[in-house]
Structure formats: structure tokens, C-alpha cells
Amino acid sequence: MLQRLNPQNWTLDWIAIAESALIIGLAVAAAYLLYRGIFAIASRLARASETALDDLVVQKIRRPVKWAMIAIAITLVAGANENLAAVWEPIARFVRPALLGWIAYTLVKAFALGLEYRLQTSEEGGVADIATLRSRKTRISILSRTATFVIVFITVGLMLLSIPQVAAIGTTVLASAGIAALAVGAAAQPALKSLIAGLQMALTEPLRIGDLVVIDGFSGRVEEIRMSYIIVRMWDERAVIVPTSRFLDNSFENWSRKNEKLTGPVMLHLDPIAEISPIRAEFERFVDAHPLWDRRTADLLMTDAYPESIALRLSVSSATIGDLFQLRCDLREHMLAWLREHQPDALIRHRLELPGGHAKAPEAEAP
Incomplete structure (x- = not known):
């Protein structure tokens, strides 16, 4: 098919196009049927379990797995068809890292969701104390966001490197290692600072989700901990956005570090x-x-x-x-x-004693 799409001959081979479209359609249909069968069994097993965690995980990974199976099916049939491979391979170099990154991102979210579900179950059942639950919840939140940041960063990098022009520029830049290191270090300094601050927050735990803190005159509950900022919800429902690094660089009060007492x-x-x-x-x-x-x-x-x-x-x-x-x-x-x-x-009152009265007060008349 592509041999007839070269500059010397722009005549389209409709038979080859129809054949390739039919092959792709059959591959997509087979992959979709296989996907439906696998997830039908997985959903039935999840519904048979005692907890709702399995259903949540299955629903979370359903979409990326579907598209990944379709891409795998097209790749397999493209290996046996030169014309289809010539069209699919340039696209696949861009699609494959995107799908892999999507699957990895979804797996991290599903894993974090499962851990949070277990923590919620433990909290409702009174299995663990409040300080332990807050510690685990904070670590799950920070580490899952760190993992997703790394996955997105690597996925975008692989997708860009799949473009020949971008790869050529990257090779040229890497040839000047010293300049590239300085440029990358300067450009990535805020992101790396936030990443390191988030990891330090997860490991040292100066505060956790649900703690009551006082910083810069604001007091409230830690509602959310992100890589670059922390949300503190005040008693009147206002949200105070505080940079993560500020909790590490400055003193603050944590009223519930160990417990609520x-x-x-x-x-x-x-x-x-x-x-x-x-x-x-x-x-x-x-x-x-x-x-x-x-x-x-x-x-x-x-x-x-x-x-x-x-x-x-x-x-x-x-x-x-x-x-x-x-x-x-x-x-x-x-x-x-x-x-x-x-x-x-005993209640304080302000008193004013004027011996002999005030000088300007009129004298009392004699009786």
C-alpha cells in the first residue's frame, strides 16, 4: 500500500487499504471481545468478595487495560503485514509509552485507593488509634502523588523522544553535558524542591492529614497535603494554602502530633x-x-x-x-x-475616687 504512496506514484491501492482496514477491524474486535471476557470474569469475582475494594480496583483499571489490549492486538497483526507495520510503527512509538504510563498511573491510584479503603475500614472498626491512621493516610497521599509525578514525567519524556525532531534536539543538547546539566538543574529546581519537600514530609511526618496546626497566625485542620502546597481548613471553613517548604523551613504548632488529648x-x-x-x-x-x-x-x-x-x-x-x-x-x-x-x-470595676469632690462641681447648698 505505501509503495504506491511514494512521491513517484500517488496512486492508491484500494484493495490493500481495504485489506489492512479489515485486518485492523478484526484485531480490534478480537481484543475487545477478549477484554470483555476477562473483565466479566474479574467483575464477577470482585462482586463475590466480601469487600467493595475489588470492585473499585477493577473499575479503576478497566479503561487503560482496554486500550492497551487493542494496541497490542494491532501491533501483533502489524508484525505480519509490512504495509500495516509501516503505518502503525510511527504511531505506536508515540502510543505505547502513553498507554504504559496510563496503566502505571492507574495502578498507583488503584493501589492508593485500596490502602485508603483499608484505613477507612480500620477507622470505622476502631482497630487502630487516630495518630496511626493519620500517619498512614499522609504517607499514602504523599507517596502516591510522588509516584504519579514521576510516572507522568517519564511518560511525557518518552513520548517526546519518540518524535524524531525532538530526539535529534535532545541528542544535540546531551552532547553539551555541562550546559545541559546547568539548564536542566535551573529549570527543574522548583519541581525538585517540591518533590524533595513532599518526600521529606512523608518520611519525617512533622504533620499529617487531620492534624490541627497553627502557622502564621492561622489555625485549622490539615485537609490535604500536595507536593507543592498544603491546604489548612479553618474553623469557619476558609481554606489557607501554605507552601510545603514553609512547614519545613519555619516553626509551627501541631496540637495533635501524638493524639487529640x-x-x-x-x-x-x-x-x-x-x-x-x-x-x-x-x-x-x-x-x-x-x-x-x-x-x-x-x-x-x-x-x-x-x-x-x-x-x-x-x-x-x-x-x-x-x-x-x-x-x-x-x-x-x-x-x-x-x-x-x-x-x-470579685468582678473588676473601674472606680474613680475624688476626695472632696471635683473642683468644678457646684457646691452643695447648705440645708
Whole structure:
């Protein structure tokens, strides 16, 4: 067929074209039928399993495997047909790395999906503690994104090198190794920095998905960890985007590094006339009866004393950060209400004493 497509003779051999089209059609049909048969069996086996994980994996890899089988079928028939091979091989050099990269990308996503499903099952069943679950979830997220980045990078490179013009340019550039190394190093520095930061985040785990962190005055839960940035969801549902390298280069607070247990203060600034013993007794009574107290910490200390005020620190603890916040709010509200009822003089008021009255005030008339 192609012999009749050369510049000396542009006459088309319709018989050869029809023969090649028929061969391709039969190969595609056979590959499609084989694909349907294999995945029918795989889907039946997945439905027979006890978990939904098999169904998720089968659905994830269905499309790339279908097109890969079709490409393999065309490659096999092209090996026995010179005319078809002459047309298919230039296309296959571009299609093969794309399909292989797609399959590898899908397998990584399916593997990460399976691990996340197991973690979710463990969390619902209470098999592992929250810190271990967050650690595993963070590693799965970062390592899967790193693997997909590498797969996409290599796939695009192989696809570009399959183009003769690009391959010739690449060979010329590689001939100047020193200049190429400097150029590639300068161009890839941001991507490599993000890649290294993501890997360091996965290995050292200064924070994990679900941790409550405070950085640059923003506090919230780590919602997502990517190679170049981290999403922190605040209490009012705002999302703060923080570069990954900032968590490695700067100090930040992690309130749930090991677990959710935390101790928090409630500060009361009172008049020095306040009686501390009754206040301490009421504080202990209220905390002991509160359902959110985990019975670890309940202390009342006078941390400061000034001529016009004293500072009481009421420390309480709870099993989770959310429970602690609610407990502190309830304690603050209750203690102020109790002070207004039982020790109103303990609440600070601004007073102004003017001995003999004010100079400009009119003198009171004599009786």
C-alpha cells in the first residue's frame, strides 16, 4: 500500500487499504471481545468478595487495560503485514509509552485507593488509634502523588523522544553535558524542591492529614497535603494554602502530633478582694460533673497579682481538641455567672475616687 504512496506514484491501492482496514477491524474486535471476557470474569469475582475494594480496583483499571489490549492486538497483526507495520510503527512509538504510563498511573491510584479503603475500614472498626491512621493516610497521599509525578514525567519524556525532531534536539543538547546539566538543574529546581519537600514530609511526618496546626497566625485542620502546597481548613471553613517548604523551613504548632488529648486554660481576671477557696471549690465541682472532662487535669492557680487585679488560671483537659474548646467555653460562662451571683465584688470595676469632690462641681447648698 505505501509503495504506491511514494512521491513517484500517488496512486492508491484500494484493495490493500481495504485489506489492512479489515485486518485492523478484526484485531480490534478480537481484543475487545477478549477484554470483555476477562473483565466479566474479574467483575464477577470482585462482586463475590466480601469487600467493595475489588470492585473499585477493577473499575479503576478497566479503561487503560482496554486500550492497551487493542494496541497490542494491532501491533501483533502489524508484525505480519509490512504495509500495516509501516503505518502503525510511527504511531505506536508515540502510543505505547502513553498507554504504559496510563496503566502505571492507574495502578498507583488503584493501589492508593485500596490502602485508603483499608484505613477507612480500620477507622470505622476502631482497630487502630487516630495518630496511626493519620500517619498512614499522609504517607499514602504523599507517596502516591510522588509516584504519579514521576510516572507522568517519564511518560511525557518518552513520548517526546519518540518524535524524531525532538530526539535529534535532545541528542544535540546531551552532547553539551555541562550546559545541559546547568539548564536542566535551573529549570527543574522548583519541581525538585517540591518533590524533595513532599518526600521529606512523608518520611519525617512533622504533620499529617487531620492534624490541627497553627502557622502564621492561622489555625485549622490539615485537609490535604500536595507536593507543592498544603491546604489548612479553618474553623469557619476558609481554606489557607501554605507552601510545603514553609512547614519545613519555619516553626509551627501541631496540637495533635501524638493524639487529640490536650490541656487548655481559662483565664479569670478578678478583684483582689475575691475569695479563692470558694471559687476553687465551685470550679472543681463543675468540672467533675461535666461530661467532656477526661479527668486528667483540673487545676486552679493564681498566676499573677497586681495592685488592682489578680489572674486565675483554670486548667482543664479533654479527650479531643473539639471537646476541650467546648469545655472551656462552658467553664468560662459558668464561672462568670457564679461570680455574679455569689461574689459580685470579685468582678473588676473601674472606680474613680475624688476626695472632696471635683473642683468644678457646684457646691452643695447648705440645708
